[in-house]
Amino acid sequence: xxxxxxxxxxxxxxxxxxxRQLGRLTLLFLVMLLWPWVAPNDxxxxxxxxxxINLLLIASLNxxxxxxxxxxxxxAAFWGLGxxxxxxxxxxxxxxxxxGTLLAMAxxxxxAAIIGIPTLRLSGHYLSMATLGFNAIVTVVLVGLVxxxxxxNGLIGIPAYQIGELDFSxxxxxxxxxxxxSALIMASxxxxxxxxxxxxxxxxxxSDIAAACMGVPVLRYKVSVFALSSAIAGLAGALYxxxxxYVSPDTFSFSISILLLVMVAIGGFGRYWGAFYGAxxxxxxxxxxxxxxxxxxxxxxxxxxxxxxxxxxxxxxxxERLGRRRSRS
Amino acid sequence: xxSTIQIIFSGLGTGxxxxxxxxxxxxxxxxxxxxxxxxxxxxxxxxxxxAFCFNQYDMPVWQACILAGLAVALVGAITERALxxxxxxxxxxxxxxxxxxxxLMTKSLVMLSLGKNPTGYPGLSxxxxxxxxxxxxxLQTLWILGITLVLMALTxxxxxxxxxxxAMRAAAANxxxxxxxxxxxxxxxxxxxxxxxxxxxLAGTIITPLTLMSYDSGAMLGFKGFSxxxxxxxxxxxxxxxxxxxxxxxxxxxxxxxxxxxxxxxxFCVLLLVLLLRPQGLLGKAEVTKV
Numbered sequence: 001x002x003x004x005x006x007x008x009x010x011x012x013x014x015x016x017x018x019x020r021q022l023g024r025l026t027l028l029f030l031v032m033l034l035w036p037w038v039a040p041n042d043x044x045x046x047x048x049x050x051x052x053i054n055l056l057l058i059a060s061l062n063x064x065x066x067x068x069x070x071x072x073x074x075x076a077a078f079w080g081l082g083x084x085x086x087x088x089x090x091x092x093x094x095x096x097x098x099x100g101t102l103l104a105m106a107x108x109x110x111x112a113a114i115i116g117i118p119t120l121r122l123s124g125h126y127l128s129m130a131t132l133g134f135n136a137i138v139t140v141v142l143v144g145l146v147x148x149x150x151x152x153n154g155l156i157g158i159p160a161y162q163i164g165e166l167d168f169s170x171x172x173x174x175x176x177x178x179x180x181x182s183a184l185i186m187a188s189x190x191x192x193x194x195x196x197x198x199x200x201x202x203x204x205x206x207s208d209i210a211a212a213c214m215g216v217p218v219l220r221y222k223v224s225v226f227a228l229s230s231a232i233a234g235l236a237g238a239l240y241x242x243x244x245x246y247v248s249p250d251t252f253s254f255s256i257s258i259l260l261l262v263m264v265a266i267g268g269f270g271r272y273w274g275a276f277y278g279a280x281x282x283x284x285x286x287x288x289x290x291x292x293x294x295x296x297x298x299x300x301x302x303x304x305x306x307x308x309x310x311x312x313x314x315x316x317x318x319x320e321r322l323g324r325r326r327s328r329s
Numbered sequence: 330x331x332s333t334i335q336i337i338f339s340g341l342g343t344g345x346x347x348x349x350x351x352x353x354x355x356x357x358x359x360x361x362x363x364x365x366x367x368x369x370x371x372x373x374x375x376x377x378x379x380a381f382c383f384n385q386y387d388m389p390v391w392q393a394c395i396l397a398g399l400a401v402a403l404v405g406a407i408t409e410r411a412l413x414x415x416x417x418x419x420x421x422x423x424x425x426x427x428x429x430x431x432x433l434m435t436k437s438l439v440m441l442s443l444g445k446n447p448t449g450y451p452g453l454s455x456x457x458x459x460x461x462x463x464x465x466x467x468l469q470t471l472w473i474l475g476i477t478l479v480l481m482a483l484t485x486x487x488x489x490x491x492x493x494x495x496a497m498r499a500a501a502a503n504x505x506x507x508x509x510x511x512x513x514x515x516x517x518x519x520x521x522x523x524x525x526x527x528x529x530x531l532a533g534t535i536i537t538p539l540t541l542m543s544y545d546s547g548a549m550l551g552f553k554g555f556s557x558x559x560x561x562x563x564x565x566x567x568x569x570x571x572x573x574x575x576x577x578x579x580x581x582x583x584x585x586x587x588x589x590x591x592x593x594x595x596x597f598c599v600l601l602l603v604l605l606l607r608p609q610g611l612l613g614k615a616e617v618t619k620v
Contacts, residue, residue: 071425128364132555136552137593254552296437298434298437301432301434304426309416
């Protein structure tokens with residue numbers, strides 16, 4: 001599967017230098033900092049916070065699927081695991097949300113390692129299969145353990161983040177927190193993709209046998225990247241829980257995992273900037289649903305077929321090509 | 330005692346459906362190497378189309394079922410021609426992702442054209458029950474078991490004793506060698522989509538009288554069929570049958586004796602265990618390469 005996914009994502013042309021990418025990223029995040037001043041109401045500001053959460057989700061899935069060529073079908077489950085871990089610790093045991101967030105990330109990473117170590121040993125579809133079952137189990141457990149998780153009605157009474165007097169339940173304050181965290185993670189991911197480790201991951205995607213021949217510890221890297229990606233999903237989950245102060249099992253179902261995969265594909269597999277397009281789309285999707293009503297599934301499905309089948313670089317690849325053509329002429 | 334028999338029969342009934350869907354999965358997996366996410370949607374489509382024929386045109390149930398199965402096979406054929414064949418790169422990874430898109434499209438097209446309400450129709454011999462050792466078994470369950478048996482036998486005969494079936498197996502075993510002796514791989518893929526869709530569609534039509542069918546039932550059916558295929562060993566027909574029946578029985582026993590709340594979890598836990606301990610599936614051959 002790894003060898004083929006390289007062809008799906010297309011061979012990456014040598015992109016701009018790290019410094020230029022970093023400059024672009026800084027500029028982008030500085031511009032995004034203006035959102036709370038521009039946005040006309042609190043709802044749109046909180047939507048900004050949601051965008052950063054989605055960015056973490058999609059970028060981490062892209063790290064796994066796009067860069068390393070491992071398809072996880074349980075990304076939403078890890079998102080939910082993070083949200084419920086931190087949410088339940090805070091609302092039932094009174095643990096500080098900050099500590100809860102760290103514990104959420106740790107629990108996601110450990111779970112991912114437990115699933116990853118036996119299944120990533122084998123080449124092929126085994127990770128996809130195991131994660132498929134895992135997502136179903138998580139959904140059933142979240143719905144079933146009514147006393148702890150609130151069952152199908154969801155978990156209520158989750159406190160917001162707080163530092164002393166500063167309360168992050170206001171959309172404005174939360175926006176800056178999510179901004180800061182996602183800026184840190186996105187910068188780290190940029191460094192990671194350009195580092196020796198990042199190149200090793202891309203080598204694994206192209207051919208794990210070739211990578212092993214070059215001395216890349218394939219299993220260790222695969223498990224680590226799966227754990228890392230799941231931990232970031234857990235962070236996104238904790239942020240989500242303490243932003244909305246409420247979580248429900250529907251948000252973390254298998255179909256959402258599929259939807260996340262579609263978003264990564266539309267943004268562009270293995271493209272750093274693809275995560276931004278995917279996250280933007282995933283954020284405005286509920287708004288689109290309102291205007292398109294029932295045909296949104298059709299549009300999404302068609303987009304998935306179109307992008308994967310005929311435009312492997314996704315939106316990021318498309319814009320890159322357009323940019324290159326303009327700079328040539 | 331009678332309740333145990335009842336539980337076992339209902340488990341075997343749903344298990345047969347999972348087995349049929351798993352067979353569809355396996356056929357496409359063999360010919361393309363991809364996991365087909367649209368398989369469950371095809372089963373859903375079969376059930377809904379049969380209900381449409383029955384309610385709208387007053388067809389006899391058997392006629393509606395056969396017509397719906399053929400229609401779904403046609404949909405499979407069109408899907409392959411229109412969306413799979415023109416792909417830029419025919420890698421398993423790309424095809425798998427494209428079938429995710431196809432499943433979303435199928436679901437939404439069914440919803441837009443035939444509505445959102447769950448539909449159903451009486452079984453092949455009405456809604457009768459038959460008494461077996463004191464347990465009352467729905468007649469439709471017996472029909473399901475019989476039809477599954479016949480379909481499995483037909484699939485087995487097709488793949489082992491016909492020219493076309495052998496050609497398809499050859500292409501699955503080694504595409505380039507098969508191409509050298511004149512087997513067109515694109516036709517094999519085409520054929521596999523038709524068979525998989527037809528079998529899936531028929532499976533949907535025979536389960537609908539027991540469970541009703543709505544546009545969003547496909548995902549769960551596909552899910553279970555996929556698990557059954559993995560449980561038995563991906564790519565093996567016997568494995569799909571055994572996997573499906575085990576999965577169905579497990580679910581029925583868990584919901585009968587423990588709690589129906591965790592029946593899905595129980596099935597998937599067994600699945601995860603099998604994946605961890607015996608990744609090639611219960612009956613699969615150990616073709617797994619370790620890295």
